[in-house]
Amino acid sequence: MTINIFDKIATGLVANGTINAEDKEIYEYGLKNIATTFLNIITTLVIGFIFGMIWQSILFMVSYIPLRSYAGGYHARTSMRCYIFSVILTVCVLASIKYIIYSNMLILILTFIFGTMIFIFAPIGDENKPLDEIEIKIFKKRTRIILFTEIALIGLFILLNLPWIAICMVVSMIAASLMVVISIVKNKILK
Numbered sequence: 001m002t003i004n005i006f007d008k009i010a011t012g013l014v015a016n017g018t019i020n021a022e023d024k025e026i027y028e029y030g031l032k033n034i035a036t037t038f039l040n041i042i043t044t045l046v047i048g049f050i051f052g053m054i055w056q057s058i059l060f061m062v063s064y065i066p067l068r069s070y071a072g073g074y075h076a077r078t079s080m081r082c083y084i085f086s087v088i089l090t091v092c093v094l095a096s097i098k099y100i101i102y103s104n105m106l107i108l109i110l111t112f113i114f115g116t117m118i119f120i121f122a123p124i125g126d127e128n129k130p131l132d133e134i135e136i137k138i139f140k141k142r143t144r145i146i147l148f149t150e151i152a153l154i155g156l157f158i159l160l161n162l163p164w165i166a167i168c169m170v171v172s173m174i175a176a177s178l179m180v181v182i183s184i185v186k187n188k189i190l191k
Contacts, residue, residue: 006028009028010031013027047094053097063150067173068175070139071147072131073126093175096171107158108158115150118147119144121181122140124183124184126187154166
């Protein structure tokens with residue numbers, strides 16, 4: 001028997017009059033999302049610690065989360081699958097930052113390729129997180145603002161001779177674009 005702590009918290013909020021009974025599910029959903037986000041951040045930091053790459057894991061999250069939030073792409077069907085997928089993605093990202101040798105030219109080429117993919121295809125909904133027309137319009141604008149900001153920062157960090165920051169940012173761009181591509185392929189297969 002699974003105890004749903006978020007249901008108990010929301011029920012308690014209703015019982016003491018903090019929230020209305022009709023809002024209970026919304027608060028329960030919000031509490032689950034906050035807990036999941038917190039767990040993913042802690043897990044990413046732990047993986048970063050294991051790799052000896054705390055700063056890189058923080059830079060990855062700072063670059064990836066805003067772009068991924070608006071670009072959309074693949075979403076797992078369950079929270080557990082999402083968590084496992086996030087762990088695998090984080091390990092792959094940190095391993096690629098640590099073990100691939102990046103030149104400034106390679107960083108710029110990867111930025112151009114994967115930035116173009118995000119520019120053209122994002123935002124993209126997924127069967128597990130569809131987007132309506134209004135969301136598509138708003139998310140497209142926000143995706144492009146974030147994308148151009150990150151591209152400008154990558155260029156700036158290369159000019160400032162801080163390629164390790166640019167590498168973290170471009171790898172997060174690659175990860176976000178792969179989520180978009182996976183969703184496109186998945187959507188075409190399901191049609």
